[in-house]
Amino acid sequence: MKRLGTVLRALVGTPGNAALTVALLALFAWVVPPLWHWAIEAATWDAASRRGCAADGACWAFIRARIAQFFYGRYPIAERWRADLAVVLLLAALLGVMVARRRRGAALLALLLGVPVVGGTLLAGGVFGLAPVNTADWGGLLLNIVLSFTAVAGALPLGIALAFGRRSRLPALRWGSTALVEFWRGVPLLAVLFMGLVLLPLVLPAGMTVDNLVRAMVVLTLFSSAYMAEVVRGALQGVPEGQYEAALALGLHGAQAKLLVVLPQAMRTAIPGIVNIVVDLFKDTTLVSIVGLFDLMGVVNQSLKDQAWLGLAAEGYVFAAALFFGCCLLISLAGGALERQFSSASRASGRR
Amino acid sequence: MIAGWARWLRTGSARAALWQGAAVLAALGLIALAVANASDNMARRNIGFGFGFLLSPAGFDIPYHLLPWELTDTYGYALVVSLANTLFVSVLAIVLASALGLLQALMRLSGNPLAAGTARGVVELARNTPQLVLIVFWYFAVLQALPVPRASLMVGGAVLNVRGLFLPEPASANFYWIAGAGLLLAILPRVPWRVRLLGAPALLAVAIWSTAWVRPELRGFNFTGGVRLPPELLALTLGIGLYTSGFIAELVRASILGVAPGQLEAARSLGLSRPRTMRLVVLPQALLTLIPPLTSQYLNIIKSSTLGAAIAFPEVLQIFARTVLNQSGRAIEVMVLVLGVFLAVNLLVSAAMNRWNRRLARQGLR
Numbered sequence: 190m191k192r193l194g195t196v197l198r199a200l201v202g203t204p205g206n207a208a209l210t211v212a213l214l215a216l217f218a219w220v221v222p223p224l225w226h227w228a229i230e231a232a233t234w235d236a237a238s239r240r241g242c243a244a245d246g247a248c249w250a251f252i253r254a255r256i257a258q259f260f261y262g263r264y265p266i267a268e269r270w271r272a273d274l275a276v277v278l279l280l281a282a283l284l285g286v287m288v289a290r291r292r293r294g295a296a297l298l299a300l301l302l303g304v305p306v307v308g309g310t311l312l313a314g315g316v317f318g319l320a321p322v323n324t325a326d327w328g329g330l331l332l333n334i335v336l337s338f339t340a341v342a343g344a345l346p347l348g349i350a351l352a353f354g355r356r357s358r359l360p361a362l363r364w365g366s367t368a369l370v371e372f373w374r375g376v377p378l379l380a381v382l383f384m385g386l387v388l389l390p391l392v393l394p395a396g397m398t399v400d401n402l403v404r405a406m407v408v409l410t411l412f413s414s415a416y417m418a419e420v421v422r423g424a425l426q427g428v429p430e431g432q433y434e435a436a437l438a439l440g441l442h443g444a445q446a447k448l449l450v451v452l453p454q455a456m457r458t459a460i461p462g463i464v465n466i467v468v469d470l471f472k473d474t475t476l477v478s479i480v481g482l483f484d485l486m487g488v489v490n491q492s493l494k495d496q497a498w499l500g501l502a503a504e505g506y507v508f509a510a511a512l513f514f515g516c517c518l519l520i521s522l523a524g525g526a527l528e529r530q531f532s533s534a535s536r537a538s539g540r541r
Numbered sequence: 542m543i544a545g546w547a548r549w550l551r552t553g554s555a556r557a558a559l560w561q562g563a564a565v566l567a568a569l570g571l572i573a574l575a576v577a578n579a580s581d582n583m584a585r586r587n588i589g590f591g592f593g594f595l596l597s598p599a600g601f602d603i604p605y606h607l608l609p610w611e612l613t614d615t616y617g618y619a620l621v622v623s624l625a626n627t628l629f630v631s632v633l634a635i636v637l638a639s640a641l642g643l644l645q646a647l648m649r650l651s652g653n654p655l656a657a658g659t660a661r662g663v664v665e666l667a668r669n670t671p672q673l674v675l676i677v678f679w680y681f682a683v684l685q686a687l688p689v690p691r692a693s694l695m696v697g698g699a700v701l702n703v704r705g706l707f708l709p710e711p712a713s714a715n716f717y718w719i720a721g722a723g724l725l726l727a728i729l730p731r732v733p734w735r736v737r738l739l740g741a742p743a744l745l746a747v748a749i750w751s752t753a754w755v756r757p758e759l760r761g762f763n764f765t766g767g768v769r770l771p772p773e774l775l776a777l778t779l780g781i782g783l784y785t786s787g788f789i790a791e792l793v794r795a796s797i798l799g800v801a802p803g804q805l806e807a808a809r810s811l812g813l814s815r816p817r818t819m820r821l822v823v824l825p826q827a828l829l830t831l832i833p834p835l836t837s838q839y840l841n842i843i844k845s846s847t848l849g850a851a852i853a854f855p856e857v858l859q860i861f862a863r864t865v866l867n868q869s870g871r872a873i874e875v876m877v878l879v880l881g882v883f884l885a886v887n888l889l890v891s892a893a894m895n896r897w898n899r900r901l902a903r904q905g906l907r
Contacts, residue, residue, distance in 0.1 A: 199654055206653050213655050361561035365568065375887040376880050377844035383862040384880065387872040391582050392575035472671035479673075479851050486673060493681070502681035510670045510678065517669035 238497040251498045252508050258492065259508070262328015262483050268320060272331050275308035279338060287527055301342045308335075324402040328483035330512060332402075336409055336474040336484070341467055343410035348417025353447065355422055366418070373415030378473055381408050382480045405477045413470050420462035424455035457531050464524030468517050475513075485509055579873065594869050595620070601864055603855045605771050616865060623860035624882060630777050630856065631843045637782030638842065642789025649794055660790070667787035673848055676780030680852045684772035690763050700757050700764055705771040707757035707764045711748075719748035734820070773854035781845045788838055796831040797823060829901055836894040840887050847883075857882055 201207040231246025234253065242248035252259075261269055282300040289296040312335070315321035327335065354366030373381075385408040389399055399407075428451050436446035478487035489505045492498065583590065595617035603610045607625045614622075648660035667675075685703060688694065693702040698709040711717070723744030727737060757767035800823050808818040847858040857879055866875045 196654060199652055206651070209651065209653050209656050213659055359557050359561050361565050365564060372884070375884045377847040377858070377883055379847040379850060380858055380862065380876075380879050380883060383858065384876050387862070387866065388876055391579045391872055394578050395582055395585065468669070472669075475671040475673045476848070479848075486671070486677075490677075500686075502678070502685070503683075506674055506678040506682055510674045513671050513674060514666065514669045521669075 239499060247504050248501050251501045251504055255492050258329060258488050259485060260329045261331050262488055263326040265322060268322055271311045275311045276334060278308055279304050287530055305339060305342055324400050329488050330485045332484040333474045336405060337471040339406045340409035340413050340470055344414040344417045347414035349421050351414060351418035352421035352425055356425060370415045370418050373412055378412055379476050379479060381412055382476060386480050401482060405482055413466055416466050420459050424459035427458055428454045460528045460531060468520050471516060471520060472513060588870060590873060592874055594871060605774065605855055619860055620878060623855055623857045627846050627856040630774055631846050633778040634781040634842050635839055637778060638785035638789055641786035643793055645786060645790035646793035650797060664787040664790050667783050672780055672784040672845055673851060675784050676776055676848055677851060679779045680772060680776035684776055690759060698754060698756050704763060705769050706775055708768045709754040709756045710767045712753040712755050716748050716752040719744055773852050776852055777849050777854050781842055785838055785842055792831060792834050796827040799830055800826045832898045836891060840890055843886055844883060
């Protein structure tokens, strides 16, 4: 009863608060019923084409008809278990890193090195009796996952190298790293994707071509490595100088002290920043749809042009938004768990 | 002799020189290889290199332009026109994102659970949906689904239909002078708060009431007169503005909550009222921590304006990396220009914001 009183006072306690509450309730009363009517009440879940759908409701039948393409693109139906397996592998390795109490390095190595190799082999095929699948056929949400994972796995070591380079005593390394980081952070991702599209064929030796997907991977990796470098640099600055000096006093040489003593401590504080980069990157992988790859956005755009399902932009993009929202939420949750796991580990080892 | 070399090699400065030499050589080698390949490829395809083409007439139309544009204008001027479009949509998105972000932050801090919950939901929704999805949703699902001009939605003097938003236009330039003076009064430093809060809205009201307005009118199949904001511009502004508002809301909230509680207690013990505490104690300190991350959000907005390429809004990337590149085939020059423009804008804005930040910091110290 007392809690109800507190809530009521917070809602209508002062004239201003009461007015705010009433205004918001009026807004809800105005917005929610039509939305409910469109999305649920008058929605059609089962139809052969647009004509089978109610005029004033959502046509979710379109999503049901296309759901497989939204997830896999044109990946051959008979081979989709390979995509499933690759994603399960990725999730398992991620879970391994999150729960591992010891041999963390091995778990991390499995995630950053093992998953790309095994998953890439599974998806591309061509060996071990797996039928080859052209990268042009990879698509849908699978492509968003593949792109963001490879970009993070590549950007992590690259960003760490750039962060150390920017803190280096050697002017050539320092200036070079700074210039690279500032360049990538100063230009729009879409412009860089276009650059990959038009400039890469020019600067490569004649006759050498680069796969469209690989090109996007390289661009996304380089782009996020600059943001990664800034997060890692900030974290490196937070590690007390005494740690480095103590490591030198114990007889480690410079590189050992940095990699084995300073970096692990910095990475612990860098986790929230890295998770932010992963979430942003995952959302930004949609930009590849503008340069001709068929990620979830690209597949939705293409499906909307289907003659049987014309004029269903709202349904298509609401579904895409919901899917991305769910994925981003999952990444954030996993990031939070990772952060807690590492902070509790540091407390435990501190007691010993 | 050899022993001397070996000893020199073991010194720190020698290793530093070697490492740097190797890094510089590797970078130069990569660049040389790229340049050699490029000139080889270009020679084979018979393309030259040079920025001379910027002076030749473009011959294509720019469907929406703030600055005057003719088919006979040059490629170089097309860069100026498209950059004006980029900056215009960025400014609109910045205003929208800041206003919405501030509103959401205030709602979250209001202490009203309904308002806080609503704001939280909106922020999370905006932040976790890709900007591109928001932009195309507004464009294809909302603005392209609007009625034709004959069945336009009309609110006040404004007209909304599938061709865009039509607003009344002031008939004389006096409007801009008076409204501009009001704006100056609102943002100029050293103006007393009372004058600022009363004067700026008063001047704006005078500006609105003292001018005649040209209203958009239906002629044939479309509206003429007034200002037309095309759906591409609206969708880009709404998409980017909504997305960024979520981030700005969190920044504002964090900076206000970040003010040390002792400051509030000190203000209260000095007998300051709540509004004065907010204005004299909390906001100045919150602004100091807010400016740097806010700058990077504004820079993100400018960079995000390139997403206009997804809905064919004529901004720099769409005009240069699409239209001009297709017409002239000058890949290197076009990409150098586009990337250079964004790098320059970014550096300029961050330099200006840094100066402002330093000034605020000085005031804070005083």
